[in-house]
Amino acid sequence: QKEVEQNSGPLSVPEGAIASLNCTYSDRGSQSFFWYRQYSGKSPELIMSIYSNGDKEDGRFTAQLNKASQYVSLLIRDSQPSDSATYLCAVKSTGRRALTFGSGTRLQVQP
Amino acid sequence: EAQVTQNPRYLITVTGKKLTVTCSQNMNHEYMSWYRQDPGLGLRQIYYSMNVEVTDKGDVPEGYKVSRKEKRNFPLILESPSPNQTSLYFCASSRQENTEAFFGQGTRLTVV
Numbered sequence: 001q002k003e004v005e006q007n008s009g010p011l012s013v014p015e016g017a018i019a020s021l022n023c024t025y026s027d028r029g030s031q032s033f034f035w036y037r038q039y040s041g042k043s044p045e046l047i048m049s050i051y052s053n054g055d056k057e058d059g060r061f062t063a064q065l066n067k068a069s070q071y072v073s074l075l076i077r078d079s080q081p082s083d084s085a086t087y088l089c090a091v092k093s094t095g096r097r098a099l100t101f102g103s104g105t106r107l108q109v110q111p
Numbered sequence: 112e113a114q115v116t117q118n119p120r121y122l123i124t125v126t127g128k129k130l131t132v133t134c135s136q137n138m139n140h141e142y143m144s145w146y147r148q149d150p151g152l153g154l155r156q157i158y159y160s161m162n163v164e165v166t167d168k169g170d171v172p173e174g175y176k177v178s179r180k181e182k183r184n185f186p187l188i189l190e191s192p193s194p195n196q197t198s199l200y201f202c203a204s205s206r207q208e209n210t211e212a213f214f215g216q217g218t219r220l221t222v223v
């Protein structure tokens with residue numbers, strides 16, 4: 001089992017819809033969780049960080065963390081074509097001195 | 112402007128010719144790391160540094176060296192590059208190891 005798993009996609013949503021991206025992780029002791037956006041050939045850009053159970057909202061983005069079920073999700077409201085990118089989930093696991101990244105979910109927002 | 116700067120952005124080299132990719136951050140971050148990104152394999156950590164003169168191996172350290180003589184700089188050294196090191200490389204820094212990582216622009220390396 002991979003440490004951090006994401007559906008590779010592509011996830012296709014129409015413009016204006018809500019995009020829901022999911023990530024599961026294996027280390028129950030993980031404490032820090034991050035969502036990054038990466039355009040093709042560019043560097044990952046931090047969107048959200050979340051450290052405690054529940055929801056965290058920032059503009060059109062909402063991160064949701066459920067440590068009991070070991071998943072973290074990212075909701076993008078009012079999706080725009082410019083949101084089309086690969087979204088990377090990253091987890092800081094106990095005993096590891098690095099972030100562990102999922103392989104990413106490719107999101108396509110159709111105009 | 113807070114940033115992580117890598118150079119060069121693109122590099123084509125031949126097998127066995129030593130090269131260095133530089134990385135510098137201006138955020139006074141303690142923690143720096145190097146990743147490589149390959150299709151289907153995602154981002155994998157090569158080396159990291161907790162502070163000046165403190166470095167350690169990540170998940171894929173073979174064929175790479177690093178140094179951290181100053182807090183702001185963390186160069187990646189390939190002493191004898193091989194074609195399997197052709198990849199997209201990213202330097203990242205964070206205030207601590209469990210906080211957000213900020214990435215440089217990336218270096219696309221091709222070894223022929």
